[in-house]
Structures are given as structure tokens and as C-alpha cells.
Amino acid sequence: MSEYRYSQLSLPTSIRLLRLLPSEKDAKSLRCELFDYRLRNSNKPSHPYEALSYVWGSEDKPQTIIIDNQSLDVTQNLYTALLHLRDHGCSRIIWIDAICIDQANDKEKEDQIPLMAEIYAKAHRVVVWLGEAENDSDRALEAIRLTGETTARISNTELDQTAFLQLLQRPWFRRIWVLQEMAAARHILIICGSIEIDGHAFCSGLDVLGAGFKFSTSQVAFLIRGAIFRSRNMSRKQGILSLDICSLGELIDMYHSHQATKRHDKVYALLGMCSDDLSTAGLEPDYSLPWRVLMQRVVKFLLSDHVSVDTWNEKETAVIKSKGCVLGKVATVGINNVSGGRQNVKAIIKTSPGCGISGSASWLLQTSAKSIQNGDLICLLRGALMPTIVRLRGDHFTVVVIAAVPPKHIHAKNNDVEWSELAQSASFIRDFLLIWDWETS
Template sequence: MSVYRYSPLKRRIGANSIRLLRLLPNEDENAMIECQLFEYFFPDPDTGTHLYEALSYVWGDPQTNRSRILLSNCPFGVTANLHAALSRLRNRYIERVIWIDAICINQDDLEERGYQIQCMARIFGKAKCVIAWLGESAVGSDRAIEDLGIAADKSLATPPMTAELRDNVLGLIQRPWFRRIWILQEVAAARQILITCGRAQIDGYTFCVGLQRFNFPYKEFATSQSLIRLVAILINQAIFRPRSTIWWSGRTSLKTGSLVELLDMYHAHEATERHDKVFALLGMSCDDPIAAGLSPDYEVPWAKVFMNLVLSIFGKTLSIKTLGNGEVAVIEA
């Protein structure tokens, strides 16, 4: 059986192209995951959402715990967390169309990765739903989601605060998904968010309302609250974003704030590559990344990206040297 090989994305005048994934159905939940890729074009101008879903998730270590799926009848390796998500999302009778970065982008093609990153805000903004995959169920996670749904319903009494309830909810919001830097842009663009943990699901807005109605002891909740507070704000706003937005060709941005403001708010979030600490925020920034020399390009060494970032913040008349493999910048004015 041959290994899957990507075909280059085609370019059309006045349209951006991406790949979408067909997740094929199977009545046997233990059967091997089978998928197909096809190319999809966004027309310009473009209004409304499209009939596909987008997956927001944590990759996990790509070097360990690899699982195999069939992609157009060819073996294809995915991380254990993505395999679990595909297993839960697969329908018994009908196919689902989903955008998943690890499969829909040729990760070995650095030029394509850079180009697709510039489309990320549009990809998630045009999806009919963004699925936030927190991972498989763990002790108390199903009960936490159920209690959050009850708390969000004003017609029902908020469940009493108990040690078990507190631990269940804290265990849920301490999942790695809330600390991942790429999820910021993904939820900031989404029109609808469905938070999924194992078989349990809850609407993103309901999740945030339920979380707000619980009166957690501050000392026990403070660390987790600081990690997810700004993420929860982005999730909470999803239902208020316009359903019909015009997107033009070229770079798309959500214009959430300046790059400096975004870095200040979200610098503690985690990334697999240091480049992502910057590139993940460009689609939310109202600044022009090209003028700052910060276009997504993984072939540019991190030290150069870091230097351009510092120059874009403090001005290009400064003298800058990077030390410690690009971890420290020395600025001379």
C-alpha cells in the first residue's frame, strides 16, 4: 500500500483554495478511520458560512503515540489525540466534511504552511461550526459538562458547590486545549463553537455562562481562571459575530487588537514551535505583518523573526542583537 502524497493546491484568480476532509461513515466504531481530501475554493467576494466544520484541538507530541488512518486508501499517520477526535466525530451513516490542519495542510511544505496560515481566520470564520476538542473523557468530565449546562439555564437552580463539582470543572478547564496559542484565532473567528470532550458536548456560549454562574473559591480557581479568562471571552462572543461577512482575497485579519496588545495578553499560551508564538496572533492583529517583516514563513530562522518582532514594536532605528538562540534581545538606542 503506497504512502499518501499531496497534490499542490491550485490557484485561481479571485479565489483562495484549501483542502477539506471527508470523514467517511462506518457502523463499526472500532473500524479503521477512512478519509478523503478534496480541494475547495472560497470565492471573492464571499458572504455567509460554508457547509463544513473546523476542528480546534491540541496536536500532542507528533513523534510519539502515532496512530494510522486511511487517507484515500493510503496509510497516514496522525497523533493519538487527533485519532481519538476522528473516532468520536465519525458518523455511523453519513460523511462529515471537516477542516483539520494536520491533514488538510501539507505539513512538509513550508511554503504551503505559510500561505494556509494567512487563510486561517477565514477558514474558521467561514465554518458552519468550530468543534473544540478537549480530549477523551476523564473522571468527572461528563458530569462537569452536564452541571455547566444546568448552571447556564436560568430556569433551573444552579447546582450546589461541592468539592466534587469544583474538582470536576477545574479538571475540565485545566485541559491543554485552553493553553494552546492557536486556539485563540480559531475561537476568535468562529460563529458557533461546540465544546466536545469524549462523547459529551456543550455549546460554547452555554459553557461560558455556566462557568460564570458558579461561585468558585477564588484561591482554588485563580490560576485556572487566569489561563482561560481571555479565551472564555472570545468563546462567549461567537454567537454575536455577524453570520454574513465579506472576505476579500489576500490576507484576512480579525482585527482584534494590535500585535503588541495581543502579545501582552496571550504570551503565556503554549506553542509547539517558537514561530507560532507570533504567527498564531497575526490573523487577529490589526497591524500589517508584511510591513513589519512578519509574514508567516517557517523557513525564516527564529532569531530573524524575533528581531523583526522587536523592531516592529520599538522602531526600526534601534540596534538589536539576539542572544541565547533567539531567546533574549539586547536593544541599543
């Protein structure tokens, strides 16, 4: 049988969908069809297909599926997912990145990646495949469902807590692309082995089970919980659907420790979620761009062109040199569970002598990949619009939060001071050596 050969998409905004054909007899043979689909051919808010969210796992492709009487090699995890998803009586229409995008065609990938938020947003349902059942993971998922339904805590005698932890530590929860998929989805179904659970029920069960379980999945669970509340009408920027969750700096601060097969995806997977205008930033998907260049562009976009940046192709680290000033330090840090686990940060602010501005500020910041600690310093680099939170390490500073959304007001002794007034009073006389490391939390 010949190897499957992709035909060119009919339009730049077209996608492919997979028709997973039914079978009652041949349990191991997966037969499918691929067809072009115009996602914008109507104003319908949802379309009659599902979108799969899963982990590629190993890059090895030991399994084969049949598409239009041609063979296509796929990973073991995807093959197993398709076996579970296949219906014996009727076809199932699914969008799957590894199949519906020609992975050998970088140009097509760069064209399709900006459409992915829209693909997941317009899917009738997003199906999360956590993998085969093992170590009682399927029982743990069922227990989470029952716990959310009955609002009663599952006793330790019914199921060992290790089973819950092993389920919630599966690679899917740390995959970078998952974030956009869950942020766009409006109806989520989570599957492990033969057990299925609604996404909202999953979050409700975690709430009852307690903070220890909820914390390990807090960033993803927060996005899953919001699915049923999302508007069907979403904005577009430069013709591309945008989720407008928050700034790119906040997204990178929160999620840069998540995992990606390619380093580029630690940036590209977040573009559809950000609220910034990226038209002149040079951050559009381009896999031919060396990683060190992409990371330099990210740093300069988040800070300014005034900074000097050194990066490397084999590292997720930037060494940043800049003039700047210390505005203050973090006094206390707490967690605000009402606001999706955001961090309550209180800071003591004191600008350079002679400017006459000092006081305190209370921030509500997104939970960052690196935890903010008491004593961390708040600095403003020359040209930057937002402050950076850093920690002194010998002869340099490590970056904790690259672009903290500033508070509107500083509570001074006599009156409140606008952030803009504080920033304008800063004197950029200090030399900063900063190390921003994405690989260590």
C-alpha cells in the same frame, strides 16, 4: 498500503477538506477522502463544513487513518477525536490543520496560515475537542451546561471542584492557535468525551460557577462568548481576511505565554487577529527564518528601528537597549469585569523638569500575560509610538507591557493635555536596558 501523498492545491487560495466516511462495523478503522475546495467560490458567509480546534499533543504519530486508500499517520489525540466525530450513518466534512495542510511542505504551510482566520470564520461550526473523559471531566462539562441553564450553583456534594479545575487546565486552553480559532468562529461546540456543550452555554456556566473558574479561562472564554455576535462581513488586507481585534503589540502582550509547538507560531498565530498594516514589517509566515531574526523584527516593529536588540534561537527573550525617558508610574490597578476583565490602570504622569506637564491618567488596558503592579514605571523609548510599562530589577528593567495603548488625555492641574503633546515634550536622555522575557509570567 502506500503512504498518502499530497497533490498540489489547484489555487493559492484553495484549501483541502476532509470527508470523514461513515462506518457501522469497523469501529477502529477510519476511512476518509481529501478534496480541494475553493473557499472564495461564492459570497456565502458560511460554508457546509466544520473546523476542528484541538491540541496536537505529542508529535508521535502512532495511529493511522486511510485517505483515498492510502495511509496517513496521525497523533493519538487527533485519532481519538475523529473516532468521536465520525457518524455511523453519513459523511462529515471537516477542516483539520494536521491533515488538510501538507505538514511536510513549509511553502504550503506559509500559504495556508494566512487563510486560517477565514477558514474558521466561514465554517458552519467550529468543534472544540478537549480530549477523552477522565477525572470526571465529562461530568464537569455537563455540570457547567446545567449551571448555565438553571443559573443555580452546583453544590460541592454533586461534583468535586477539582474536576472543574482539571477540565479547565487542559492544554487546549493554553494553546496559541486556539485564540485565532475562537476569535474567528461564529458557532462553537465544545466536546469532552461523549459530552457536548454550546460555546455560549459554556461561558454562561462559568459565570455562575464564579470568578475562580472563570479567571483560569478568561482570555479564551472572552473570545468564545463573542462568537454569536460577530458580523458575517469581515474586512480584508492585501486580499487576506483580517479579524481586526487589536494591535499586534496588544496581542503579544496578552498572549505570549501561550504554548506553541514552534516558537514562530507565537507570532504567526496572532497575525490574522491584528489590526496593524504588516505589509512592510517582514512578519509574513516564513518558517525558514531563524527565530532570533523573527523576534528582532517583532521588537523593532513594536518599538522602532532606533532600538538595539539581542535575541537567541533557543530563547524567547530579547535584550533591548535604547534611549528613552520615564513619564510616570502606576498608582493603582484594578480589574474591569464589564469590559471582559480588562485592567483599569491609574498612572501618575510627570515629564522631565522644565516642560511643565504633570498630572494623572486613567487607562483601560487589555489584560496582559504579566500583571501590571503598583509602582511599575511608564517609559517612552526614542522612536516608539506607544509607551512601555517596565519594572526595575537591579541593573535593568523587565518589560511588563511592550506597547500600551496610551490614554487620549492626561489630566493636568490646569487643563487636559493630549498624549501627543506629552510625547513630544519627552527628552530621550536616559539609557535603558530592558529584558523582554516571554517564557516567564
